Amino acid sequence: MTIALLDINDSNLQLWHGAAHLQSPGYALLAGDGYRFGNPARAAARLQPRDINTRFWWQLSTEPLQPALGPARHTGDLVHAQLQELHREGGQPSEVLLAVSGSMQRDQLSLLLGIVQQCPFDAVGLVNRSVALGSLHGAGGRLFHLEIQLHQAVISELASGDDRIALQRTLPLPGCGLLQLQENLVEIIAAAFIRQTRFDPRRKAATEQQLYDALPEALRALGRDGETNLEVAGYRARVGSDELLGAGQRLFEAATRATGGLQAADRIIADPLAGLLPGLRQRLTGIDILPPDSVRQALEQHLESLVQRDQALSFITALPGLAPQAATAPAPHPEPPPAAAATHLLQGYRAVPLVAAGTPLAQGWELYRDARGWQLRGSGEARVNDAPYRPGQALGGGDSIRLGDTAAFSLIDVAGQAGG
16 A cells, blocks of 8 residues: 655645656636636636635635635635545545645644545645755755745744754745746736837736746746747747846845855755746855655655554654765775866757856756765756766766756866856
């Protein structure tokens, strides 16, 4: 019997069960006498705004739903319905392990567990998702987790010591959620359309929805290339990442205040969604964007200690560290020769300057630099010079990188430039 893993962050709920991996943002769309959730609901958000609710996880309660949305009495009914949909589409697991944000209040946790009791599965574990993610990182200075929810961002400070990671405090950052960030980005991009084409994609719901739908891929392209073209209704506008830096200003300032003065050994880990925001790595130094399946990795490795069958669930807020360096030290190897200097990443005919904090590649991978040199981080298959990449392996000029079957890159040294 396989235990399903459910990561509850309303910007992107994720369920893993066997070979199934579902992703479903916390959007509810009234459709007749029922509801549609996740990506189909999000695709109608600008087209049917009065039939959409995005607050039901954030405002989980039994208070009457305002404004009303079909047969649901309160936000708890919508949470129940989305959980049932995930269960049905995820292969109907009989047991589910829940990872939830520290921003969920005690009464909301109690209500969530009560809702689960009315679902066709049993909750067998409940853990703070920031602690689970933090357990993948070794001890050192202070450790923070940045989480982007739909209506707010959240900073969790984690204490590390005695090979354990524990939740110290959780600070919501109001007005810094995904919806607010998207609105800021769309406003800037729409201004570029008007300036370049005299076409305003926000004037009609259909073209505004197209712009929102195109935004994630555009941000990925900006992360790779620094500029990209967006096309809506036959109109095309060119946008550079520098133009979008102001969209995250409120988040950058709030996160800086929440973390205080960061020291050299302090780190911030962030969900992959945060990594799409232009300027994040430059404004929040020491930030590490997590691979897409980090929650699954952490929950699977802690599974035995997290499962609490046949007893009242306790909310787990401390876990042993899982950092690779905690494992038994391997036999020493001869010291490898130092890697050649590299200043740029070459893909096809385009060279992109390397950024020490992290240069996005593809498929969730990025290149970053530490004291050992340029290294890769991500999940899945990566090959360097046609050999499997070894964690900790330093890269340099002349090295080739291949991710999957199609993404290929080379590291080069442009004379007269300084790396990162």
